[in-house]
Amino acid sequence: MTQKNTTLKNKSPLDGKRLLLIIGGGIAAYKCLDLIRRLREKGMTVRVILTRSGAEFVTPLSISSLSGEKVYTDLFSLTDEAEMGHIRLSREADLVLVAPATANMMAKMAAGLADNLATTALLATDKPVMIAPSMNSRMWEHAASRRNLQQLKEDGVHIIPPASGELACGEEGTGRLAEVEDMVGAIAFFFEPSGALTDKHILITAGPTYEAIDPVRYMANRSSGKQGYAIARALADLGAKVTLISGPTNLAAPAGLQTIPVESAAEMLAACQNALPADVAICVAAVADWRVSNCAGQKIKKQDGALPALQLTENPDILKILSTDKVNRPELVIGFAAETENIAENAQAKRTKKGCDWIVANDVSTKDGPSVMGGDYNKVILFRGKDREDWPAGHKDEIAKNLAQKIAEFYA
Numbered sequence: 440m441t442q443k444n445t446t447l448k449n450k451s452p453l454d455g456k457r458l459l460l461i462i463g464g465g466i467a468a469y470k471c472l473d474l475i476r477r478l479r480e481k482g483m484t485v486r487v488i489l490t491r492s493g494a495e496f497v498t499p500l501s502i503s504s505l506s507g508e509k510v511y512t513d514l515f516s517l518t519d520e521a522e523m524g525h526i527r528l529s530r531e532a533d534l535v536l537v538a539p540a541t542a543n544m545m546a547k548m549a550a551g552l553a554d555n556l557a558t559t560a561l562l563a564t565d566k567p568v569m570i571a572p573s574m575n576s577r578m579w580e581h582a583a584s585r586r587n588l589q590q591l592k593e594d595g596v597h598i599i600p601p602a603s604g605e606l607a608c609g610e611e612g613t614g615r616l617a618e619v620e621d622m623v624g625a626i627a628f629f630f631e632p633s634g635a636l637t638d639k640h641i642l643i644t645a646g647p648t649y650e651a652i653d654p655v656r657y658m659a660n661r662s663s664g665k666q667g668y669a670i671a672r673a674l675a676d677l678g679a680k681v682t683l684i685s686g687p688t689n690l691a692a693p694a695g696l697q698t699i700p701v702e703s704a705a706e707m708l709a710a711c712q713n714a715l716p717a718d719v720a721i722c723v724a725a726v727a728d729w730r731v732s733n734c735a736g737q738k739i740k741k742q743d744g745a746l747p748a749l750q751l752t753e754n755p756d757i758l759k760i761l762s763t764d765k766v767n768r769p770e771l772v773i774g775f776a777a778e779t780e781n782i783a784e785n786a787q788a789k790r791t792k793k794g795c796d797w798i799v800a801n802d803v804s805t806k807d808g809p810s811v812m813g814g815d816y817n818k819v820i821l822f823r824g825k826d827r828e829d830w831p832a833g834h835k836d837e838i839a840k841n842l843a844q845k846i847a848e849f850y851a
């Protein structure tokens with residue numbers, strides 16, 4: 440490869456891009472200083488609007504030292520308006536990011552208020568807007584914040600979800616501003632989503648497995664395959680070479696990727712091992728835990744109420760086998776945990792037991808409405824090691840896109 444090609448390949452998607460960063464009033468505002476530094480290292484120009492409450496946490500001097508630009512603070516500043524009006528400020532950017540986006544800021548944005556420079560610029564901009572929310576977990580979970588978040592999503596605002604853990608107020612929960620590298624990753628992904636996974640081979644298991652009792656009957660788990668297929672499509676859209684190993688479903692094989700149909704867990708395992716090596720493996724399939732070891736060669740006939748003596752044996756655990764493969768372990772192995780109670784605890788225990796890197800926990804109970812299994816919607820928690828992210832409920836396509844983005848960010 441020539442020197443020129445190497446340089447081209449290594450160019451950051453942020454190089455030469457312009458960000459308007461609106462720093463809101465939250466304790467996490469300090470993270471924006473590191474964010475500015477990291478973005479500038481990647482060749483981005485960062486201009487900052489510091490809200491009045493943001494200025495309680497970080498100073499204009501520290502921001503301008505890092506950004507190398509004037510910091511804008513006041514809507515009615517005569518010098519600011521003479522130098523650069525709020526309209527120009529809001530449009531001379533490729534992306535507007537609000538971080539930390541407080542509950543108050545989100546409410547104002549959702550309502551379309553324009554009562555200071557930041558909110559005025561947000562209303563005046565014709566550029567894409569992204570927010571990184573940060574607040575106390577009760578505020579994040581409040582019905583008003585849910586509504587505002589939904590409104591912002593409908594308005595086309597991109598969301599960098601907050602992380603979970605210990606919050607500045609001492610409480611535990613969701614609401615911590617995303618880590619700086621996650622924000623950098625989300626911005627890079629925004630500018631270059633397609634092709635982010637071009638050279639990656641990704642293996643996905645999906646759907647149920649059927650375990651034969653006799654030539655006519657079988658045992659299976661409930662699974663439509665919709666979530667696994669959506670993930671396969673989302674990853675293919677990012678340029679990955681996807682091998683989808685699917686148990687029996689009613690879904691059409693997605694275009695642009697290889698689908699290998701299988702029936703039993705044993706076949707699914709063999710197909711996975713055959714498809715290795717892979718960079719990433721994602722086990723979404725609802726694999727039957729047991730199979731009938733004395734599967735009959737002919738249809739078992741009913742015999743006046745006498746029940747057939749089915750002997751069960753445990754199926755291989757595909758996720759565990761891939762996670763512990765000494766020769767061909769994919770660099771990133773992701774499992775799903777279908778749980779009906781103690782969702783987070785059970786999922787984390789499963790991640791440790793099976794040795795995968797990330798686990799996506801989903802609540803498959805029907806207590807909060809229609810079942811996830813077979814339905815179009817899902818609500819998940821993503822665990823990356825100990826790092827926890829509770830994602831708002833969404834369409835399976837949306838969950839799939841978010842997961843694909845996280846994988847792209849992992850490689851960014």
Ligand code: CTP
Binds near residue numbers: 723
């Ligand atoms: N899995 C697998 N092979 C199996 C069983 C499960 O690859 N034989 C994978 C699933 O695809 C999923 C994860 O393991 O990624 C967890 O599956 P789940 O059904 O939630 O858990 P189980 O391991 O079956 O445990 P339990 O039934 O006790 O909850």
